């Protein structure tokens with residue numbers, strides 16, 4: 001957006017943004033096509049990101065993190081989208097590290113966060129199951145206390161970073177009789193863990209380089225000390241507290257994607273000749289791009305307002321839900337219009353707009369589907 005600077009951007013964040021953009025452009029973008037074909041990034045992508053301080057950017061330095069705040073996570077997700085890179089840093093940094101920071105004991109923080117910051121450990125969060133997605137309180141995975149251990153049984157699916165993950169925040173019922181109040185978050189270290197198995201990396205429509213996998217737990221034993229929070233049964237409330245931040249990661253990515261799609265399309269229509277003139281000279285092209293730019297600008301200004309509130313600790317769940325559903329819906333519409341202006345080339349995967357079209361679609365589904373977001377907003381009207 002010409003001459004516009006997000007109100008939450010600082011000089012320090014601008015410098016961080018430049019170095020993050022350079023890193024994604026030089027270190028990750030050249031591998032993206034190969035990673036898409038193999039269905040996951042190389043494992044050493046995580047250590048490379050750790051070595052330059054991108055992992056756990058918003059975790060205090062005393063735990064090995066970058067000492068930043070959510071503005072740093074916002075920058076990372078924006079720049080990753082601009083570089084058209086799929087890398088599960090949103091889950092690792094923006095979600096799992098914050099569950100540990102918010103609910104972990106001092107010992108848990110010191111055990112896991114430095115290894116997540118270096119890339120030695122890759123983190124995932126396992127909520128969804130084959131039979132349960134939106135209705136989280138119905139999860140069937142159980143973590144039953146047995147002496148000093150929990151014994152975990154269940155299956156999870158659609159888990160981002162599932163192929164690489166060494167540390168998984170598992171949403172499980174510690175008391176199946178108590179519904180939402182029987183849910184707990186249990187951290188599982190997967191290395192050489194008996195009973196833990198990864199299933200397929202799921203073949204997706206888009207976001208192909210991000211490993212999304214099935215996970216199976218058959219009598220998996222983990223110490224009860226791996227519970228997040230002071231007592232069993234707090235998991236659902238912990239999830240609800242963290243969700244506004246998670247939804248903002250999706251909204252930030254969606255608005256960044258709209259701007260990138262418009263830039264790419266603007267370049268394309270200025271060089272493509274049809275009927276003896278530039279495609280950009282047609283009024284339809286100009287009006288379509290003008291509409292897209294208007295939508296993207298409104299998206300950014302609303303997301304920025306949410307960011308300011310989030311950084312002040314004041315973002316409520318319904319407003320975050322508005323940002324998530326609206327930006328992801330509009331991202332799909334804007335990218336679709338931009339693809340249309342590419343003609344047949346828009347349908348060819350070597351053109352970035354085709355990959356952006358496929359990548360955009362999941363925004364309306366994950367992080368709480370857009371229908372669930374509208375439910376959250378509608379409840380404020382009851």
Ligand SMILES: Cc1cc2nc3c(=O)[nH]c(=O)nc-3n(C[C@H](O)[C@H](O)[C@H](O)COP(=O)(O)OP(=O)(O)OC[C@H]3O[C@@H](n4cnc5c(N)ncnc54)[C@H](O)[C@@H]3O)c2cc1C
Pocket residue numbers: 091124125126127128131132133134135157158159160161204207212362365366367368369370371372375
């Ligand atoms: C690429 C990808 C990555 C993902 N990463 C993760 C991850 O890292 N961790 C994780 O735990 N999960 C992850 N998910 C899962 C994701 O969060 C779920 O797919 C999502 O929550 C929807 O659940 P579901 O697929 O079971 O759909 P369902 O809950 O079965 O919903 C099906 C349809 O019904 C609608 N619906 C459901 N309830 C209602 C209602 N009350 N009112 C109106 N409509 C309703 C939904 O909106 C949807 O349109 C990922 C999914 C994908 C595709």
